[in-house]
Amino acid sequence: MTLPRYRDPAAPVPDRVRDLLGRMTLTEKVGQVNQRMYGWHAYERAAGGHRLTEAFRAEVAAFGGMGALYGLQRADAWSGVGFADGLDAVDGAAMAARVQRHVRETTRLGIPVLLVEEMPHGHQALDGTVLPVNLSVGATWDPELYAQAAAAAGAELRSRGAHVALVSALDLVRDPRWGRAEECFGEDPYLAARLTEALVEGAREAGVGVVLKHFAGQGATVGGRNSAATELGARELHEIHLVAARAGVAAGASGVMAAYNEFDGLPCVASRYLLTEVLRERWGFDGLVMADGGAIDRLVRLTDDPVTAGALALDAGCDLSLWDACFPRLAEAVERGLLSEEALDTAVARVLTAKFRLGLFDEDPPGPDPDGAGARDAAPGRDRGPDAPEVPSVAARAWDAGDVGERIARASITLLAHDGAVLPLSPSAGRIAVIGPNADSVEQQIGDYTAPQRPGSGVTVLQGVRAAVAPGTEVVHARGCELVGDDRGGLPEAVAAAAGASVAVLVLGGSSARSRTTAFDDNGAAVAGSGAAPGMTCGEGVDLADVSLPAGQRALLDAVAATGTPVVVVLVQGRPHALPDLRDRAGAVLSAWYPGPRGGRAVADVLFGVHEPRGRLPVSVPRSSAQLPVFHNGKDHRYRGYVDESHQPRHAFGHGLAYTDVEYGTPRLSASRVAADAPDLTCRVAVRNTGDRAAVETVQLYLRRLSGGSSWPRVRELRGFVRLSLAPGERAEAVFAVGRDTLSSLDRDLAWVVEPGTVALGTGPASDRTLEARLDITAPSR
Structure with a gap:
């Protein structure tokens, strides 16, 4: 019997998607862009283990399949899942297999389910390894180490049958009053970009796709207020808040999550500018855009109608919902002429493409389920090819x-x-x-x-x-x-x-x-105030x-x-x-x-x-809340300061001491003048450990524009860092390759280019302790 084209693992992914899409009904298409069920509602404890719920079976039957299932293995105070009723590593793998088996065997086309899990700092599941939070990762200034952590956490997630990890990586700590500061890599776009790349590359090594959240600008809400308004111009958005997203997309992220906050009057999930013009057309991204939990439902306040709200989000560029009531009604939107079926097909094609790329259609089918209730089946296998990395054992x-x-x-x-x-x-x-x-x-x-x-x-x-x-x-x-x-x-x-x-x-x-006594919003955020979040001083909400x-x-x-x-x-x-x-x-x-x-x-x-202190601040430490914001890379208007308090931080971005003394020389450039179209040179700085203990020194490179450029310059901008291990008395050189990425800035069209003018390249142990060398950038030579 000849297999359908979409079942042929040798066929190109676009051909498989096209063939499968052509076989689908409108209802089946709508099912593929939906992720409305909480995963912990898909199973229940039964004699000898766990079984699928009738609610899950009904959801699959209603749409002839299921696009994605969120949080099958999530356990925490909000979900109410614990050791008494939840899934440990073995049970989780078995239940993932049972979910896939049911969908493959009971639906007309047998399209596998994309199993999506939270991996904020390790897989958020029972017996999942908990890593330090992202702000701690930022303090390492060590992308290589974080890539190893992402690969290890991804291997855990993949061994339990899941395919996609949701990870906060794109938000920046522009105001530490915001409770989600711990989920950020820091306040700086360059540092966040390097760690986002490491996250994507490490997870991909484990065979896991990453959806990066939150897109975009969520860390810039006014007053540090969660999910509130942002007052960002397009230049600030691109210079600061889109840098990590652009790096993550280039590294191969499977998707991005549209944030709750608004940009220019529209919530991100309804922003065609962000989700289509920037992400798709300018960056060439062909992965998934997922809504944040319930974000599409919030659009009903604009549209007065859930059907219109769903059409608005999909037309803006959102492909996959999360817990909402609007996307399940997209068939109605097509029938009412609010949305073309071609637009729906585009979103469905992206969901299917993600499933093919992650190998869901080519996984070995789960084995038989003899009792249908609680047998600890093996996790679904995957034909990963001879050169693919092995997923470690549990x-x-x-x-x-x-x-x-x-x-x-x-x-x-x-x-x-x-x-x-x-x-x-x-x-x-x-x-x-x-x-x-x-x-x-x-x-x-x-x-x-x-x-x-x-x-x-x-x-x-x-x-x-x-x-x-x-x-x-x-x-x-x-x-x-x-x-x-x-x-x-x-x-x-x-x-x-x-x-x-x-x-x-x-x-x-x-x-x-x-805790179980914490009050939660409908999206899982803690509700602060009036004792609703007892003992919490940080966290979402x-x-x-x-x-x-x-x-x-x-x-x-x-x-x-x-x-x-x-x-x-x-x-x-x-x-x-x-x-x-x-x-x-x-x-x-x-x-x-x-x-x-x-x-x-x-x-x-x-x-x-036993180990030397080597952390460096990924954020500026304020003296008081009254001086906020206090990040290192604000616009350089030469502000003289408050009358009653310094406007400088208590400890600057990049700061961190050792148990020894380290001495820096002045940076030396291989050229003092370069053309804008050929800006390659090197920057070297000598660093010497003058103490009697070993040191691990993070040498930082900053750019400061002195003249020229398309917009008002910033005080400084991080553009590189190198880690040196120095024995007592040892001298070493940190060497930076300085090229287009180091010297570029946004022009009037918001494109990254090298602009003529004069800059200072500074090196040192922190943003407030640098020595500089001047560099003249001349107009293009041609």
């Missing part, structure tokens, strides 16, 4: 992902301030006091959007310190205060612990830990007007410092909290961001000098 990938997560945690820990004496700690310190609301909580160091953890898993900072000390060294603990509020009842115990210690490690910061540390934590710091015991402050946080000058109260200050389950061991390794 046991192997769990170890690999956890190990690379711990390496990220260590690499991200940033030494913000140091008196040169208190660190590193001695394992034989006599007595160490570990104090604070974040000292002994795995839950508070793993960030938002994490699945429930097995009891006893992970390593807290207190546990990490206890494991690191020598026999005979006593480690005492006191909580001191609550995470939020101004409760001071624990201060006497904390003071007593610190007073008799050689050093006090004070673990402060925030928490994004959700948890925006702060004041990013200072809570009053109780500040009082604890003052009380412990007043004992005279040397103090080391460790900030476990998901956003940069505003910091006062702590030199009179703390000998050292470190930021650990949310370092993941094993973060306590990583913190201890740096505290005791």
